[in-house]
Amino acid sequence: MSEKRTGVFVCHCGNNIAATVDVKKVAETMAQEGTVAYSQDYVYMCSDPGQNAVIQAIKDNQLDSVVVSCCSPSLHEKTFRDNAERAGISGFTCEIANIREQCAWVHKNRDEATAKAIKISRSAIRRVARNKSLEPIAVPVVRKVMVIGGGIAGIQAALDMANGGLEVVLVEKLATIGGHMLQLSETFPTLDCSQCILSPKMVEVSRHPKIKLMTYSEVKEVSGSVGNFQVKILKKPTYVDPEACKLCDECTVVCPQVVPNEHDLGLTARRAIYIPFAQAIPASYTLDEDACLGLNPIRCGKCKDVCEAGAINYDMRPETVTENVGAIVVATGFDLYPQEKILEYGAGNVEDVLDGLQFERLCSASGATKGHVLRPSDRKEPKEVVFIQCVGSRDPAQHCAYCSKICCMYTAKHARLYKHHVPDGKAYVFYIDIRSGGKNYEEFVQRAMEDDETMYLRGRVSKLHRTKDGKVRVMGTDTLTGMNVEIDADMVVLALAMQPSKGTEEAARVLKIGRDKDGFLAEAHPKLKPVESVTGGIYLAGCAQGPKDIPETVSQASAAAAKVLGLLSQATLSHTPTVARVRNSHCTGCEMCVTACPYDAIRLENGKAVVNEVLCEGCGSCSATCLRAAIEVRNTSPLQVNEMIEAVLSF
Amino acid sequence: MSEQQKYEPKIVAFLCKWCSSAGSDLAGVSRIQYPANATPITVPCSGSVSPMYILSALKKGADGVLVSGCHIGDCHYMEGNFLARRKLHLVKELLQFCGVEENRFRMSWVSAAEGAKFAEVVKEFVEDLRPLGPQEKLKAKRA
Numbered sequence: 001m002s003e004k005r006t007g008v009f010v011c012h013c014g015n016n017i018a019a020t021v022d023v024k025k026v027a028e029t030m031a032q033e034g035t036v037a038y039s040q041d042y043v044y045m046c047s048d049p050g051q052n053a054v055i056q057a058i059k060d061n062q063l064d065s066v067v068v069s070c071c072s073p074s075l076h077e078k079t080f081r082d083n084a085e086r087a088g089i090s091g092f093t094c095e096i097a098n099i100r101e102q103c104a105w106v107h108k109n110r111d112e113a114t115a116k117a118i119k120i121s122r123s124a125i126r127r128v129a130r131n132k133s134l135e136p137i138a139v140p141v142v143r144k145v146m147v148i149g150g151g152i153a154g155i156q157a158a159l160d161m162a163n164g165g166l167e168v169v170l171v172e173k174l175a176t177i178g179g180h181m182l183q184l185s186e187t188f189p190t191l192d193c194s195q196c197i198l199s200p201k202m203v204e205v206s207r208h209p210k211i212k213l214m215t216y217s218e219v220k221e222v223s224g225s226v227g228n229f230q231v232k233i234l235k236k237p238t239y240v241d242p243e244a245c246k247l248c249d250e251c252t253v254v255c256p257q258v259v260p261n262e263h264d265l266g267l268t269a270r271r272a273i274y275i276p277f278a279q280a281i282p283a284s285y286t287l288d289e290d291a292c293l294g295l296n297p298i299r300c301g302k303c304k305d306v307c308e309a310g311a312i313n314y315d316m317r318p319e320t321v322t323e324n325v326g327a328i329v330v331a332t333g334f335d336l337y338p339q340e341k342i343l344e345y346g347a348g349n350v351e352d353v354l355d356g357l358q359f360e361r362l363c364s365a366s367g368a369t370k371g372h373v374l375r376p377s378d379r380k381e382p383k384e385v386v387f388i389q390c391v392g393s394r395d396p397a398q399h400c401a402y403c404s405k406i407c408c409m410y411t412a413k414h415a416r417l418y419k420h421h422v423p424d425g426k427a428y429v430f431y432i433d434i435r436s437g438g439k440n441y442e443e444f445v446q447r448a449m450e451d452d453e454t455m456y457l458r459g460r461v462s463k464l465h466r467t468k469d470g471k472v473r474v475m476g477t478d479t480l481t482g483m484n485v486e487i488d489a490d491m492v493v494l495a496l497a498m499q500p501s502k503g504t505e506e507a508a509r510v511l512k513i514g515r516d517k518d519g520f521l522a523e524a525h526p527k528l529k530p531v532e533s534v535t536g537g538i539y540l541a542g543c544a545q546g547p548k549d550i551p552e553t554v555s556q557a558s559a560a561a562a563k564v565l566g567l568l569s570q571a572t573l574s575h576t577p578t579v580a581r582v583r584n585s586h587c588t589g590c591e592m593c594v595t596a597c598p599y600d601a602i603r604l605e606n607g608k609a610v611v612n613e614v615l616c617e618g619c620g621s622c623s624a625t626c627l628r629a630a631i632e633v634r635n636t637s638p639l640q641v642n643e644m645i646e647a648v649l650s651f
Numbered sequence: 652m653s654e655q656q657k658y659e660p661k662i663v664a665f666l667c668k669w670c671s672s673a674g675s676d677l678a679g680v681s682r683i684q685y686p687a688n689a690t691p692i693t694v695p696c697s698g699s700v701s702p703m704y705i706l707s708a709l710k711k712g713a714d715g716v717l718v719s720g721c722h723i724g725d726c727h728y729m730e731g732n733f734l735a736r737r738k739l740h741l742v743k744e745l746l747q748f749c750g751v752e753e754n755r756f757r758m759s760w761v762s763a764a765e766g767a768k769f770a771e772v773v774k775e776f777v778e779d780l781r782p783l784g785p786q787e788k789l790k791a792k793r794a
Binding site: 072073074098100101102103104105106107108109112113115116119120123512514534596598599617618619620621623624625633636638641642644645646648649 | 661663672673675676677678679680682683684685687690691692693694695696698699700701702703704707708711712713725727728729730731734735738770
């Protein structure tokens with residue numbers, strides 16, 4: 001150990017440290033340490049002269065390692081490691097002793113603070129004495145991206161990245177891309193037709209030479225890490241060859257099996273063989289295995305008999321496709337909060353109580369009623385409609401604590417659309433607050449109130465039930481007048497909360513990325529890294545990350561695309577070298593570390609643990625589990641920690 | 652014993668880099684005062700704290716050992732603090748078995764946003780350690 005030459009640099013931080021810590025004494029005491037060859041204090045170590053002093057001292061005294069006693073490593077660790085590199089030694093031989101945030105700023109007694117600063121500095125010196133010079137690990141990059149989810153977020157991200165020159169694999173669970181946006185009739189605040197603005201983008205996706213579209217497919221397994229993920233995608237059989245299919249629609253006519261149509265949220269029905277909607281991409285039919293009588297010509301086989309193009313093939317089998325990608329964008333979207341959970345509003349059992357998306361399908365020209373607002377029970381035009389906001393949202397006691405953000409706006413839109421369809425109808429909106437932040441949003445709500453004469457009532461609805469004369473009685477309060485309100489409505493529309501979709505849940509599990517307390521995908525930093533997940537190379541877009549409207553979703557998708565383009569424009573990525581290392585002589589192959597590793601970075605080869613350095617994040621779970629100290633994180637070895645403990649307990 | 656008159660417990664505090672160490676930084680930035688008895692050792696993750704470290708600290712004369720990590724479910728490494736909780740809970744039982752007060756070892760979950768909580772954890776721990784007096788049981792006898 002005697003040949004070790006460590007330099008110690010103690011910072012005054014103006015008076016920030018020096019006021020409570022005797023900086024000179026720290027520097028002098030540290031000079032007594034066996035491995036320390038040089039020690040100095042300076043008023044601002046991070047200033048230009050301070051940094052130059054460090055570089056000069058390393059060169060002049062042939063130092064091989066550095067301890068800087070200063071502020072938190074989160075602030076200047078990089079600064080001083082860069083200085084070490086500039087002076088010609090490895091940045092990983094430089095450690096920070098935090099004597100400001102963890103010492104000078106939290107203590108008043110000068111003697112105590114100085115003693116603690118000495119202990120902290122000494123522990124860093126002991127650690128650095130055994131630090132190895134390390135080089136960052138270079139990771140080659142695959143210039144290909146996978147986007148999970150073919151809603152507007154996924155479509156936008158895929159197009160942006162493909163236009164930026166990357167190969168894109170777009171994976172969608174359903175038979176068509178388009179997502180929830182395609183179910184919408186019109187969009188706020190312009191009332192332009194949702195389908196008209198989305199379907200050109202869908203066509204672009206399907207024709208883009210750089211986008212490989214995989215619909216009716218699910219991501220089953222992801223391994224690898226940033227720059228090089230291996231993804232297994234399960235392609236479910238559609239039993240129809242899209243190349244051969246002529247879209248003649250003969251098959252649906254003969255199909256005897258009728259099931260609710262998901263695209264119209266059960267307001268209409270479809271056959272077992274179906275095309276989700278006319279503009280579906282890919283434009284092809286899908287045979288719903290669960291609804292079909294049995295994919296067996298003996299049992300039915302009508303569709304196959306009628307298909308002149310010979311596009312139907314009952315022998316199609318699920319197929320697993322493996323893709324290699326450098327980055328992943330997760331855009332798995334939202335589901336509506338289940339109406340069944342809202343017991344006070346009938347738990348989905350009261351007729352003519354619809355959710356927002358069902359109402360969109362009623363208004364849509366391609367929807368259940370061909371654009372006429374008719375209530376489902378008797379197909380009559382509803383003359384009084386009650387819209388209830390915050391159903392499931394902002395209700396920490398029973399449902400979701402968060403605000404679903406878009407409901408104020410879409411309820412105003414619904415009220416307006418209703419009034420445009422039924423000019424002599426009456427629209428009531430129950431609200432808690434109106435949140436209409438956004439360009440032209442407030443004006444839109446005002447127009448709903450003034451131009452379209454929607455009655456806004458501030459208060460909640462306590463209960464609703466069906467009356468004998470076929471109406472829905474809504475009992476609520478208007479808190480502005482303090483009166484109870486009872487409305488016999490023809491139809492009620494609930495603005496249900498947004499919740500993370502089932503697919504989002506699955507994606508989080510498969511990708512091993514974190515979710516927040518509400519189940520939405522967690523971003524790496526709420527302000528500064530809003531589109532990155534905590535795992536490198538995995539990005540988030542759209543409602544999978546939190547409730548948002550279309551403009552926001554599109555911005556986030558483009559932001560994620562820009563991040564991926566930036567990431568994959570590099571030839572190689574560098575990965576921190578402070579990863580786990582196995583001491584072969586000690587390893588008995590007991591596999592405890594294999595189980596402990598959260599990244600699947602350790603495997604057994606010839607009876608010894610082997611670390612995949614690219615996957616390893618250096619958390620140290622393995623080393624804390626190993627009974628024989630056969631695995632350790634570089635530069636945080638048990639030996640180093642033990643010496644740090646000793647230093648901390650020294651007088 | 653003159654030391655007995657003014658007994659100050661010596662605490663080794665293992666703080667995870669992502670949450671508790673950042674939380675203690677926040678305590679510093681907010682200038683929240685707490686006793687100087689606990690000296691921090693920053694580790695990558697509470698899950699990297701081996702039971703041996705705790706025993707080693709007690710052997711080297713620590714009166715108390717604190718391990719502080721991210722809140723359960725918030726681990727930067729996804730599940731490190733689960734491992735820590737499961738594993739280190741056993742240390743308490745081991746200490747009892749050895750005749751050492753289990754209160755000499757404490758775990759806490761302090762996020763990067765909880766500077767005040769970190770200060771509180773240290774303050775409380777110091778106060779709880781005072782009545783126990785110096786830890787002699789596991790301390791190495793050699794001078």
